[in-house]
Amino acid sequence: MEFCELTIAGAQKLLSEQQISSFELTTALLERIEKYDAKIGAFITINKDLALKQAKKADQDIADNNISALTGVPIALKDLFCTRGMKTTCGSKILDNFIPQYDGTVVSKLKDNGAVIIGKTNMDEFAMGSSTENSAYKITANPWNKEYVPGGSSGGSAAAVAAQFCCAALGTDTGGSIRQPASHCGVVGLKPTYGRVSRFGLVSYGSSLDQIGPITKDVRDAALLLNIISGNDKMDSTSARVDVPDFTRAFDQFEKGSLKGMTAGIPKEYMSVDGIDPDVEKVFKQAKKILEDLGVQIKEVSLPHTDYVVAAYYIIAPCEASSNLARFDGVRYGFRDQTSDDLMDMYKKTKSKGFGPEVQRRILIGTYALSAGYYDAYYGRASQVRTLIMEDFSNAFKTCDFILSPVAPAPAFKIGENIDDPLTMYLTDIFTLSANMAGVPGISVPAGYSSKGLPIGIQMMANRFDEMALLRAGYGFEKSIRLDKKFPDL
Amino acid sequence: MKISTDEVTKIAHLARLEIGASQKEKMAEQLSHILQYIDKLKDVDVEGVKLFSDAAFMNNVLREDELKVSPGPNVTLANAPQRDEDFYIVPRIVK
Numbered sequence: 001m002e003f004c005e006l007t008i009a010g011a012q013k014l015l016s017e018q019q020i021s022s023f024e025l026t027t028a029l030l031e032r033i034e035k036y037d038a039k040i041g042a043f044i045t046i047n048k049d050l051a052l053k054q055a056k057k058a059d060q061d062i063a064d065n066n067i068s069a070l071t072g073v074p075i076a077l078k079d080l081f082c083t084r085g086m087k088t089t090c091g092s093k094i095l096d097n098f099i100p101q102y103d104g105t106v107v108s109k110l111k112d113n114g115a116v117i118i119g120k121t122n123m124d125e126f127a128m129g130s131s132t133e134n135s136a137y138k139i140t141a142n143p144w145n146k147e148y149v150p151g152g153s154s155g156g157s158a159a160a161v162a163a164q165f166c167c168a169a170l171g172t173d174t175g176g177s178i179r180q181p182a183s184h185c186g187v188v189g190l191k192p193t194y195g196r197v198s199r200f201g202l203v204s205y206g207s208s209l210d211q212i213g214p215i216t217k218d219v220r221d222a223a224l225l226l227n228i229i230s231g232n233d234k235m236d237s238t239s240a241r242v243d244v245p246d247f248t249r250a251f252d253q254f255e256k257g258s259l260k261g262m263t264a265g266i267p268k269e270y271m272s273v274d275g276i277d278p279d280v281e282k283v284f285k286q287a288k289k290i291l292e293d294l295g296v297q298i299k300e301v302s303l304p305h306t307d308y309v310v311a312a313y314y315i316i317a318p319c320e321a322s323s324n325l326a327r328f329d330g331v332r333y334g335f336r337d338q339t340s341d342d343l344m345d346m347y348k349k350t351k352s353k354g355f356g357p358e359v360q361r362r363i364l365i366g367t368y369a370l371s372a373g374y375y376d377a378y379y380g381r382a383s384q385v386r387t388l389i390m391e392d393f394s395n396a397f398k399t400c401d402f403i404l405s406p407v408a409p410a411p412a413f414k415i416g417e418n419i420d421d422p423l424t425m426y427l428t429d430i431f432t433l434s435a436n437m438a439g440v441p442g443i444s445v446p447a448g449y450s451s452k453g454l455p456i457g458i459q460m461m462a463n464r465f466d467e468m469a470l471l472r473a474g475y476g477f478e479k480s481i482r483l484d485k486k487f488p489d490l
Numbered sequence: 491m492k493i494s495t496d497e498v499t500k501i502a503h504l505a506r507l508e509i510g511a512s513q514k515e516k517m518a519e520q521l522s523h524i525l526q527y528i529d530k531l532k533d534v535d536v537e538g539v540k541l542f543s544d545a546a547f548m549n550n551v552l553r554e555d556e557l558k559v560s561p562g563p564n565v566t567l568a569n570a571p572q573r574d575e576d577f578y579i580v581p582r583i584v585k
Binding site for chain 1: 501504507508520525528529531536542553578581583
């Protein structure tokens with residue numbers, strides 16, 4: 001067993017039995033990053049010195065029999081979680097020099113559980129994008145084929161897990177930013193229910209849509225990480241006051257190798273979406289068959305407002321973004337343009353030089369839609385449509401445990417292919433946006449490859465706070481599918 | 491909905507952005523393209539439909555008003571682009 005192959009569960013076992021040390025494991029992964037990340041570009045910041053210190057401390061803790069859930073396990077973080085004393089850029093020039101003075105709640109939870117923070121990963125600027133090409137720092141390549149995008153916006157995190165630079169990573173998902181890159185990189189990505197995980201210390205994009213979740217090598221690790229990051233937090237009033245189950249219990253029910261009793265719904269509207277790639281269709285059909293063989297009853301359901309999801313999302317998310325990103329004004333933190341001697345001029349130059357084109361585009365759409373006279377026609381209407389989308393899901397979950405769908409209409413595209421056509425890029429989010437609009441959880445699990453050898457995942461979405469259903473079905477599916485190759489050669 | 495370059499200038503000002511003259515045409519075109527797509531929302535019958543609210547899933551969130559130690563100016567102003575002791579410095583406002 002190579003160090004880089006270790007999952008969280010695998011590393012935990014070897015570490016706690018002291019067969020390996022966290023220092024050895026962390027060193028091996030850092031060497032791997034050094035050797036290959038120039039080609040992949042998964043990381044913005046590699047946390048070498050501190051990671052090795054954390055690893056040494058973990059080894060001491062293990063020797064003292066003071067072992068927590070992640071003691072000594074190297075984890076990567078998308079670069080939009082505030083990490084105390086460690087640069088947090090959000091993939092933007094405007095935060096090029098930003099060093100948070102505190103840890104976000106999920107970061108504290110990882111540290112409290114002994115994790116080694118190996119680095120901060122690349123992303124589309126402020127999580128706006130589906131390809132990680134919108135980063136101000138670098139383009140991340142898909143580890144399976146470096147001419148292709150890894151997906152986005154958590155493309156750095158997904159690429160880091162697929163390239164085996166870390167045991168697991170955290171990402172965020174506002175419209176598919178965990179599930180779509182996970183699908184494109186052949187790893188597992190879980191977007192929890194809105195409110196399941198505290199967003200304190202996460203730089204906000206669309207506050208009613210954003211959710212933090214795990215990107216992992218397998219479904220078990222997704223459950224392990226979800227156990228740690230979930231829960232109400234007094235620092236985030238939108239974090240839900242609901243019980244957090246032990247998510248690994250979802251696997252107990254699969255002991256007998258069956259998912260009997262579960263019902264999967266396939267929305268009829270999804271099957272008539274334009275432009276579904278034949279490879280995606282093939283993988284989806286195979287996945288359906290595998291689930292059927294496991295005893296899942298498959299039925300047709302209806303999400304009547306599917307055709308309006310992209311339009312409603314691309315009003316709501318930019319509106320929230322235009323409001324959230326107003327804070328980057330060059331006064332309190334981040335980049336400031338030093339050439340202006342007038343305050344208004346300073347604001348404008350700071351923002352225009354600090355934000356990239358896609359961020360400026362979304363700020364402009366949001367500002368327009370929220371400006372006097374347009375609110376009812378755009379934000380108001382989109383918000384009403386969102387209510388209808390949510391009701392569609394509530395109705396569908398009356399008759400099924402989870403909804404089965406592709407993650408993206410096509411496998412990863414080539415770097416540069418869609419960069420000048422924002423709307424085409426937006427339309428590829430059709431299957432993932434709904435989960436954020438309805439606040440429900442969704443998971444992407446590797447399900448096959450395209451004819452060009454690029455990974456393709458399938459998506460399952462469940463009712464609010466029923467991540468257990470996703471983990472159970474995802475685990476059963478993962479155990480039953482035969483994939484030629486789990487990880488790419490770098 | 492079609493957006494003109496003048497409208498781009500107006501919205502950009504509201505957003506405190508400065509779009510260069512050479513970029514305005516392209517931005518107007520891209521925004522128009524996106525907003526034209528969004529116009530399909532007009533086809534949805536939303537008569538009587540409530541605005542979406544996450545708050546619908548929650549009760550009001552209250553907490554005790556407790557005194558706590560502030561992190562202090564050295565922490566809160568640590569990332570200031572320009573400061574003088576406990577103050578942020580900004581370009582002159584009053585001329």
